[in-house]
Amino acid sequence: SLPAALQPHQPFQxxxxxxxxxxxxxxxxxxxxxxxxxxxxxxxxxxxxxxxxFFPCFDTPAVKCTYSATVKAPAGIQVLMSATQSTYLEEEGxxxxxxxxxxxxxxVALVAGDLIPADIGPRSRVWAEPCLxxxxxxxxxxxxxxxxxAAESLYGPYIWGRYDIVFLPPxxxxxxxENPCLTFIISSILESDEFLIIDVIHEVAHSWFGNAVTNATxxxxxxxxxxxxxxxRRITTETYGAAFTCLETAFRLDAxxxxxxxxxxxxxxxxxxVKLEPGVNPSNLMxxxxxxxxxxxxxxxxxxxxxxxxxxxxxxxxxxxxxFTSVVAQDLLDSFLNFFPELKEQCVESKAGLEFxxxxxxxxxxxxxxxxxxxxxxxxxVETLFKLWTTEPLDSAAAASSVDLTKWRTFQxxxxxxxxxxxxxxxxxxxxxxxxxxxxxxxxxNAEIRIRWLQIVVRNDYYPDLYKVRRxxxxxxxxxxxxxxxxxxxxxxxxxxxxxxxYQTQNQLHPNLRKTIQQILSQGLTPxxxxxTTAVTTDTPPMVLEDKVSExxxxxxxxxxxxxSA
Numbered sequence: 001s002l003p004a005a006l007q008p009h010q011p012f013q014x015x016x017x018x019x020x021x022x023x024x025x026x027x028x029x030x031x032x033x034x035x036x037x038x039x040x041x042x043x044x045x046x047x048x049x050x051x052x053x054f055f056p057c058f059d060t061p062a063v064k065c066t067y068s069a070t071v072k073a074p075a076g077i078q079v080l081m082s083a084t085q086s087t088y089l090e091e092e093g094x095x096x097x098x099x100x101x102x103x104x105x106x107x108v109a110l111v112a113g114d115l116i117p118a119d120i121g122p123r124s125r126v127w128a129e130p131c132l133x134x135x136x137x138x139x140x141x142x143x144x145x146x147x148x149x150a151a152e153s154l155y156g157p158y159i160w161g162r163y164d165i166v167f168l169p170p171x172x173x174x175x176x177x178e179n180p181c182l183t184f185i186i187s188s189i190l191e192s193d194e195f196l197i198i199d200v201i202h203e204v205a206h207s208w209f210g211n212a213v214t215n216a217t218x219x220x221x222x223x224x225x226x227x228x229x230x231x232x233r234r235i236t237t238e239t240y241g242a243a244f245t246c247l248e249t250a251f252r253l254d255a256x257x258x259x260x261x262x263x264x265x266x267x268x269x270x271x272x273x274v275k276l277e278p279g280v281n282p283s284n285l286m287x288x289x290x291x292x293x294x295x296x297x298x299x300x301x302x303x304x305x306x307x308x309x310x311x312x313x314x315x316x317x318x319x320x321x322x323x324f325t326s327v328v329a330q331d332l333l334d335s336f337l338n339f340f341p342e343l344k345e346q347c348v349e350s351k352a353g354l355e356f357x358x359x360x361x362x363x364x365x366x367x368x369x370x371x372x373x374x375x376x377x378x379x380x381x382v383e384t385l386f387k388l389w390t391t392e393p394l395d396s397a398a399a400a401s402s403v404d405l406t407k408w409r410t411f412q413x414x415x416x417x418x419x420x421x422x423x424x425x426x427x428x429x430x431x432x433x434x435x436x437x438x439x440x441x442x443x444x445x446n447a448e449i450r451i452r453w454l455q456i457v458v459r460n461d462y463y464p465d466l467y468k469v470r471r472x473x474x475x476x477x478x479x480x481x482x483x484x485x486x487x488x489x490x491x492x493x494x495x496x497x498x499x500x501x502x503y504q505t506q507n508q509l510h511p512n513l514r515k516t517i518q519q520i521l522s523q524g525l526t527p528x529x530x531x532x533t534t535a536v537t538t539d540t541p542p543m544v545l546e547d548k549v550s551e552x553x554x555x556x557x558x559x560x561x562x563x564x565s566a
Contacts, residue, residue, distance in 0.1 A: 002150060002233055003225055005192050011019075012047065012123040016056045018055070020053065020054060021057065023050070023053025023054065024046075024051065024053050024317060025045060025046055025052075025192050026042065027043050027054045027172075027173075027510070027512075028041075029041040029043075029113075029357075029510065032507070033130055033167060033170075033171050033508070034114065034169045035129045036129045036130060036131055039076065039077065039112055040077075040500060041112070041113035041114070042065070042112050042219060043109075043111040043112075043113075043172065044108075044111070045109075045172070045173060045184075046105065046109060047106045047174075047177060047283065047493075048061075048104040048106055048218055048221075048281070048283045049106070049202055049218075049281065049282060051106055051108055052105070054108070055108070057105040059105045059106070059216045060105070061104040061215055061216060061326055062216040062217065063104065063326075064103055064104050064214070064324060064325070064326065065102050066098075066099055066101065066102070066103075067098075067099050068096060068097060069096070069110075070095070070096050070097075071094070071110065071112070072092070072094050072095075072097045073092055074093065074286050075472075076326075077113060078114070078115040078127070079095040079111075079112040080111050080112070080127060080164075080182055080360050080428070081095075081097040081108075081109065081110050081182070082099065082107055082108060082109040082179035082181055083097035083099040083101065083181060084098065084099055084160065084161050084180075085097065085098040085099075086098075092297060092417055096317065099180070101159070101160070101324060101433065102324050107178075107179055107180055109167065109177070109179035109213060109325050111182075111184065113129070115127045115129065116128070116129075116133055119140045120140050120142065120143070120144055120145075121141075121144050121145035121148075122157075123148070123160075123161070123162050124148070124164060125163070125164050126140055126165050126167065127164065127165070127166040128166070128187070128414070129167075129169075129187075130188070132249075132363055132480045135190050135434065136167055137155055140196075141199070143197075144165070144200065144204070146201065146239060147204050147235055147299045150205070150219045150235045150238045150239050151204055151235050152557050153206065154231070154234055154321055155208045155312065155315055155316055156320065156529065158207060159207075160211070160293055161181060162181050162205070163181065163204065164181060164182070164183070165183045165200065165273060165310055166182055166184055168184055168185065169187060169476065169477075170186060170187060170188045170476070170477040171510035171513065172185075172187075172478075173298075173479055175189060175199055175289050176199045176200070176202070176481065176546035178187075178202075178206035178207070178210055178228075180211045180419065183200065183203040183204075184231070185199060185200070186478060186480075186498075188447065188478040188480070188481060189244070190523075191446045191447060192410060193410065194409060194410040194411055195410065195446075197236075198236070198248060201232050201235050201236055202228060202232045204232075204235065205235060206224065206228045208228075208315075209224055209228040209231055210228035211328055212319055212322075212323040212324065213319055213325065213326075213421055213505060214326045215532065216326035216328050217314065217328065218285070219273055219276045219281070219282075220273055221285070221286065221290050221292070222272045222291075222294030222297070223294075223327065223328075225290045225291045225294055226272070226290070226291065226293070226295050226298050227293070227294070227298055227315075230295050230299060230541065231315075233245050233249060233295070234308065236248065240324065242374040243375045243377055243378050244375075244376055245372075245375070245410045246372040246374050246376075246379070247297075247375045247378040247415070247417050248411050248413065249375070250291050250375060250379050250421055251414060253292060253369060253372075254293040254418060255288055255418070255420070256288045256289070256293070256366075257365065258418075258422060259287065259288050260364070260365050265363060265364040266364070267363060269287055270289045270363045270364055270365075271289070271360070271361055271362065271363055272290075272291070272293055272294055273329065273360045284316075288289060292366070293365070296366035296368065296555055297359045297360075297366070298371055299370045300354070300359070300367070303338060304340075304343055304348050305343070306347050310340075313378040314336060314339045314340070315337075317335075318332065318518045319333050321335065321336075329360060334510050335557065337349065338511020353383040354368060355436070355551050363449040369506065377470075378409065378411075378412055381412065382412050382415050382416045383528055385402060388418045388419070388425075389424055389430060389434065389487070394429060394433065396429075396433040396437070400433070400436075405438060405442070409556070410445075410448060410449060413447055413449050414449060417453060418452060419506075420434070421452060421455055423457055424459040424460055425459055425461070428461055430458040430463075431457075431462050434456070435457075435462060435464065438453070439453070439465055439468075444467070450472060450512075451481055453487065454468060454469045454485060454486050455484060455540070458485065458489055458494060461492060461493060461494070466494075466497065469485060469497075470501055472485070473486075473501050474501070474504070477510070477513075479513055479516070482513065483516065486498055486502070487520055490521060495521065496542065498521060501523055502508070502517055502518075510534060515527070
């Protein structure tokens with residue numbers, strides 16, 4: 001109740017007593033769904049409007065506040081939150097957390113389970129299940145500080161204190177989430193080094209773009225994702241060179257155009273400013289346009305300055321002006337034109353065909369794309385090999401001897417395989433020779449590469465390699481490495497094969513993922529009967545360590561082509 005004589009601007013306190021039931025923000029995992037199979041696990045995923053099921057809040061990115069939390073947990077369970085301060089009272093089993101900077105509700109996050117830490121830098125540590133910790137240390141030791149330092153040199157001080165990372169079980173429904181002070185990442189990505197690097201750097205970039213300065217409305221999600229993607233690529237350019245950055249960008253833009261082709265150029269979800277209809281989950285509007293069309297607009301603004309370092313200076317000033325607040329697109333664009341008065345005088349915002357308004361509200365592909373010629377040393381071999389395999393008549397000997405895939409970067413290989421996927425079904429002679437040349441090599445590569453080859457196998461009904469599809473799905477528990485294959489299997493003639501694998505492996509899948517796969521298997525058929533999960537007694541196979549898509553998002557378009565971080 002409010003005080004009877006409350007005066008304007010007089011502070012007051014409201015106490016809300018509540019109980020949280022099962023809701024979309026909170027994911028409870030039995031021990032069998034973890035790597036160690038020893039202790040239960042729980043995590044929250046608030047993006048974009050799920051945290052209203054976690055605690056009473058103004059669940060909008062326009063409202064920011066500090067928070068504190070007290071969490072009681074059984075002995076042996078480590079609790080972490082996205083907070084700047086934490087204490088643990090061991091005798092009471094109570095953790096206390098405090099976030100001293102204002103954040104929107106979706107960035108309040110909690111995780112608890114069998115987690116142990118290791119320092120990987122002066123202000124960073126990784127948390128993971130004991131069996132995963134050595135791998136996490138070996139992949140990231142010293143690296144995060146390098147990326148943070150590069151980001152600070154571009155965009156000013158890192159304001160959140162610590163930058164820790166927690167690796168979550170494969171049930172985590174997206175690849176990564178930029179919770180302040182504590183990035184959440186799916187453990188499945190650990191074996192794919194280049195994807196891990198890009199995913200972590202993208203979340204580092206969110207420390208400035210998204211967390212410090214936030215889009216005030218979900219209709220302008222590109223303000224966080226487009227700017228974070230631009231900043232991510234500035235950081236990778238500084239630390240790994242322009243060629244690598246251009247390769248990764250070419251891979252993502254390829255996926256953008258693939259999605260454009262599937263959706264159609266007039267689809268309203270291809271706008272940067274998407275109209276959010278009542279009752280629609282904003283996460284369902286997250287797609288490659290949010291990231292890559294947003295990135296292309298930000299890149300275009302940087303090119304107007306002539307030198308990207310001038311644009312870095314603007315972004316530093318933008319962060320300083322708006323940190324801990326939420327903004328709309330006009331705030332960014334007005335600040336840009338005020339920072340560069342000579343551009344304002346030239347009326348760059350109204351340049352024919354490239355009007356800022358058109359960037360924001362036109363459907364279709366980006367109005368301009370970056371010059372990626374600095375990556376040609378890495379992308380040209382991919383284009384050459386693809387042409388060798390798809391030009392008739394096929395000269396398989398020349399194609400096979402032209403390149404050693406084991407010497408390629410991961411992004412080169414996935415770019416090549418994605419283009420073969422786009423061209424599938426391929427002539428039988430081509431898929432047969434591809435398998436003879438590459439299948440055994442690809443077996444020893446990471447999951448991002450293997451899943452693409454297996455999708456090629458499925459889309460071409462190449463039966464000699466189908467056993468590899470089964471083996472892969474028997475050892476995968478994550479959404480990003482199961483859904484695309486099940487969708488391809490059920491689109492073609494292999495639905496019975498998919499059903500067989502699913503019945504054998506369903507116990508190792510989170511109920512949410514299990515339900516999604518059941519929906520895929522049911523498409524075009526009478527609904528599948530409810531599956532008795534106690535009837536299947538196959539042992540859960542050991543997990544093989546191998547990119548924001550919500551559990552509510554379905555369809556091959558989103559699930560193969562939007563393998564992105566939040």
